Amino acid sequence: MKKYAKTDPYWNDQSLVVEAWLVKKGFDLTYSKSADNELDWDRKRINIRPIKDKEEMFYTLLHECGHILVETNDKGFKDNYKTKDFRDWHKMVATRDSALKVSILADEMEAWNRGRRLAKRLNLRLNEKKYKKIAGYCVWAYAAFMAG
Numbered sequence: 273m274k275k276y277a278k279t280d281p282y283w284n285d286q287s288l289v290v291e292a293w294l295v296k297k298g299f300d301l302t303y304s305k306s307a308d309n310e311l312d313w314d315r316k317r318i319n320i321r322p323i324k325d326k327e328e329m330f331y332t333l334l335h336e337c338g339h340i341l342v343e344t345n346d347k348g349f350k351d352n353y354k355t356k357d358f359r360d361w362h363k364m365v366a367t368r369d370s371a372l373k374v375s376i377l378a379d380e381m382e383a384w385n386r387g388r389r390l391a392k393r394l395n396l397r398l399n400e401k402k403y404k405k406i407a408g409y410c411v412w413a414y415a416a417f418m419a420g
């Protein structure tokens with residue numbers, strides 16, 4: 273596979289294809305440093321924090337789209353906990369319920385898997401090795417945060 277520079281416009285072009293998919297689903301996409309990488313269900317909006325590595329930004333975008341797919345298709349593991357407020361991320365990850373913690377991590381990983389499959393469906397290319405590495409790093413960061 274061709275090697276791409278981190279700032280290669282190629283990644284922006286691919287992000288535009290994902291953005292078109294999002295718009296069809298009724299979601300907006302913003303790139304802002306004043307918010308986290310997040311999916312805002314109430315506003316139907318995904319925000320991605322701009323960084324130098326456009327490839328990583330593209331993968332993060334796929335991951336956030338993966339969350340939409342997890343929630344709208346099979347609802348994920350967290351669906352076991354219907355009474356909990358999952359819109360408040362800080363409240364959610366502060367849980368002392370170890371089974372819920374694992375469910376959160378499972379849904380995070382599933383969102384990464386869904387994002388990867390979405391890229392395939394849209395005929396977009398990604399570096400599997402790098403994608404999985406970023407996924408693992410992000411899920412581990414969640415785990416470490418919740419364990420702390």
Ligand SMILES: [Zn+2]
Nearest residue numbers: 335339380383
């Ligand atoms: Zn996530």
